[in-house]
Structure formats: C-alpha cells, structure tokens
Amino acid sequence: MAAERFADPMFGTVLSVGAYVLAILIRRKLNWLHPLLSAPLIVYLVLRIGDIPFAAYREGGDLVTFFLGPATVAMAVPLYKHAMRLKHMLPSLLAGALVGSAAGILINGLSVLLLGGTESFLRSTLPKSVTTAVAVDLSGWLGGSPELTAALTVLTGLVGSVAGLPLLRLCRVDSVIASSIAIGAAAHGIGSAKLLSESEEQGGLSGFSMAACTVFTPVLLLPVHAWLL
Structure with a gap:
C-alpha cells in the first residue's frame, strides 16, 4: 500500500532535495557534520519511519542521479x-x-x-x-x-x-x-x-x-x- 502511495517520482526527488537542504541547515549548527553524511541519514529515517519501500523512493531518486552528469x-x-x-x-x-x-x-x-x-x-x-x-x-x-x-x-x-x-x-x-x-x-x-x-x-x-x-x-x-x- 505504501508503494502505491509514494509511487510518484516526485516523492523521491522532493525527499532527496529536501533532505539535502535540511542537512545544510543542520551544518550551520554542527559544522563538522558534512551534508552528504546527514542527508542520506535523513532519507533513511523517513523511509524507515514511514515504512516506505526503497523502490518507491528510487523512482524519483534516480532522477537526481541522472543530473550528476550535467552537474559534473x-x-x-x-x-x-x-x-x-x-x-x-x-x-x-x-x-x-x-x-x-x-x-x-x-x-x-x-x-x-x-x-x-x-x-x-x-x-x-x-x-x-x-x-x-x-x-x-x-x-x-x-x-x-x-x-x-x-x-x-x-x-x-x-x-x-x-x-x-x-x-x-x-x-x-x-x-x-x-x-x-x-x-x-x-x-x-x-x-x-x-x-x-x-x-x-x-x-x-x-x-x-x-x-x-x-x-x-x-x-x-x-x-x-x-x-x-
């Protein structure tokens, strides 16, 4: 049921971007904590607490991965x-x-x-x-x-x-x-x-x-x- 609710690719994209923004805000308080360490942890906690399958998140997460090429x-x-x-x-x-x-x-x-x-x-x-x-x-x-x-x-x-x-x-x-x-x-x-x-x-x-x-x-x-x- 969770997979159907979060099957929209926008969910994974918004979660990825939102987690990174939150990680940047956290770093302002904890300068030693790199956003690329805290952002995945935030995503994991959301998926774990919300009982959301990784496959559902990946629909949008792969879109973020795609833009690694142009960003590079x-x-x-x-x-x-x-x-x-x-x-x-x-x-x-x-x-x-x-x-x-x-x-x-x-x-x-x-x-x-x-x-x-x-x-x-x-x-x-x-x-x-x-x-x-x-x-x-x-x-x-x-x-x-x-x-x-x-x-x-x-x-x-x-x-x-x-x-x-x-x-x-x-x-x-x-x-x-x-x-x-x-x-x-x-x-x-x-x-x-x-x-x-x-x-x-x-x-x-x-x-x-x-x-x-x-x-x-x-x-x-x-x-x-x-x-x-």
Whole structure:
C-alpha cells in the first residue's frame, strides 16, 4: 500500500532535495557534520519511519542521479575562464591526472587483495576514485555492485574533501596546482566542489583533473577487465 502511495517520482526527488537542504541547515549548527553524511541519514529515517519501500523512493531518486552528469560537466566553466593562462601547463596537468588515476586503481585493488576482500568487492572498489556517474557504470561493466560502488565513491569524495588538503600540506605539497590536480584525481566531484567554494581557479583545475581521470580510468581498467573475465 505504501508503494502505491509514494509511487510518484516526485516523492523521491522532493525527499532527496529536501533532505539535502535540511542537512545544510543542520551544518550551520554542527559544522563538522558534512551534508552528504546527514542527508542520506535523513532519507533513511523517513523511509524507515514511514515504512516506505526503497523502490518507491528510487523512482524519483534516480532522477537526481541522472543530473550528476550535467552537474559534473558544469564544473568545466571555471576551467574555461582560466584556460588561456593554464594551457601551457596542459602536458603536466594531464600527466598528473594520469598518475593519479593509475594510483587510485592500484591502491584500491591492492587494499582489497591484501585485506582479503571478495572478488565482488574488488570489482566494486576498483572504479571508486572517479566521479559517481562514471564509477557506477564502470562497476556494472566490471561485474561489481553499482550500489556499493556509489556508496564507496561518495565516501571517498567525502574523506578527500575533508582530509585531502591537510594531508597534502602534511606531505609538504605546497603547490596550489599540484594539490588541485591531486584532489580532483582522488576526491572527484565532492573534492572539486570544496575547492571551488574556496577558489575558482583551484576548482577549475580540480574539475579538469576529475574529467581527465574519467577518460584515463576506463582505459587503465581494460587489462583489469580482461583479467577478471
């Protein structure tokens, strides 16, 4: 009965957006609580308390997921504004993104293998360092669980956005360009959005790195895909 009452796709969309708005308001009181942690919890509590099936929520939730693609592309705008000044560094920027993409895949894979993770978890973990819209598709291609990959990807972005810059400073990485490329490669859209709120140039560089990694990662995963098959 609940599934029929909440079958309208607008329910999932409104709940997702409303939960995020509420999460932002909560962060004004609890600065340490990231909206991407509290918003899913709010959605879960509404579904749990209201005895609403996840399938009913997903009808509209998938619409929000669809807009991840356009939102990611929109991050190219600040990069375009600074393109002329940065174009002479293009080879270095691409090299940094390539190394970051390769390191992400290698570290993800080795971590699962060394900790005794299952093959299914390995397939779901490998693509988690690219933006969610791409990681989910790559997970399905590798034979993993897109839902698990989505959760791991968001968690990766959250950790990168919160701890990325302090960790880079601890490692004596003082270059704004290097740190922006590193954040884009490791923390994708969430990390890039964090940098964009501080500096348009840094956000643009991080967005460029994120976009480059979405190209490099599928190519680098080709031999892994052949090995898994």
